[in-house]
Amino acid sequence: MSLFDGKKVIIIGDRDGIPGPAIEECLKTTGAEVVFSATECFV
């Protein structure tokens, strides 16, 4: 059982850090359900 199993995840990525789709990709192998994923620009 992983930390993310059965969890609903909201992703706010950073364009100049780790963007949303990259975090989403990492969560694919876990049991997490991505309910929202976006990338934001903080500059």
Add this chain to the structure above:
Amino acid sequence: MSYAVVKGAGYVLVHTPDMIFHNGTTQTTERYSNPESEYLKKLPEHFRSYEEVVSYPPNQTYIGTIKPEDLRKYDMPWYDKKVEGADRYGKLGEIMPQEEFLGLMKIVDVFDLVKLEKDFTKEVKTKLGNHPLMTEELVAKLKEGDEIAAIEKAIKEQHAEALYHHNKLVGCVKRAHEIDPNLNAHIIHENLIAKASGVLSFLHLIDKNKLDVKDVDYVIECSEEACGDMNQRGGGNFAKAIAEMVGAVNATGSDTRGFCAAPVHALIQASALVQSGTFENVVVVAGGAVAKLGMNGKDHVKKDMPVLEDVLGGFAVLISKNDGVSPVLRTDLVGRHKVGTGSSPQAVITALITEPLDKGGLKITDINKYSVEMQNPDVTKPAGAGDVPEANYKMIAALGVKRNELERTEVAAFAEKHGMPGWAPTQGHIPSGVPYLGHALEAFKTGEIQRAMIVGKGSLFLARMTNQFDGISIVLENNSGQGAKEASVSEEEVRTMIAEAMRNFASHLSK
């Protein structure tokens, strides 16, 4: 064909404290959602004076007085440091005060939409009359001004956008259409600001580089605003509007958009237009974004520091036919974030940095200076957005280690050696790679650098048309006559070609 060169640059900042409060979207959104907010009440106490803005070390770097590397001599935070004897004019441009800029907005307005109060007009006319780049013809466009009652009426009854100076109403921008939201006072105000700051940047480019403006063939404008009407929201064209204002009578132009990445896209387009021989002199220009003023103001006020996003930015760069001296734009060493690149930091840095280097057989360390997103960390760190250039340098260095071009122990020093501290205001497209071009010209001249890479990134996802973001880069190199050889065919080569053709012909005859 010979590579195009970067021949000159001009940079401007405009101190606009009243616009932070009235036009910055962080503030307008707060006023809409929470009009009695403590933030809005405290905000004016955190505005800097014009003198403070002029002596602020990153601003002096932007206009060319301080070298980017020398900013490190000032301990952070920078907002409580001063450049002694700082002047509004620098080697590359100037820092204009608000009242003069409001006058400039009136000067560049060809539809009589900007109204300035009579006494204020008189005051501004004297000040702009003393400005070294404002001709009599330009100053005359200020006319005599309007009665304050007429300005108040336009604001109250016709949805005009108010113009303030030192918290006093001094004018307004009228709407250009009664129904069309694309021509409302808010949009016209935003667009005239982009136009005016673009014009000022262009005037400095002309002045600082002794450019005959009649020699300019084409202008590419690359800000983040859109001008058009209800039938063509972003129809354009800022480029020609700016060219007209500065007297570039032999030029036409067009607008290039790509969020913050647009200036580097424009730079590459300009290089290609010149290298192909289509045009000899292309100017890439952009004015500032009023909406971004005070963008991180809430965090600055919370941390009891001045609101540092109090300036509009602008720049203009001249790309010309190879003069054998100025640094060349290596259009064969271009990196781009493609649709299929992916979004992991490694994929992004590979696409933007190492792919173009590999094309030229270069190592990461062969680039003396990387100009990435040069946002001023004094602004971004207190807001929790970190040090953007520093983060970029770390990622480039990490990839260098992975490629065995750099030792792990050299990662920490990479930013110092191949990077620079950020100095540009968070005006979106303004910090994106291009702030270094002016400084780079000097560094190439003194032999301090042999190569630089200019990198731009853009947040396309903000327009809700795609989830993609974007990035593009180009290598700038010392002019050593490279590329010229491929442009011509030697007599020897012609002889070989003819001999080969004759041999082929003879072989057909003998069959």
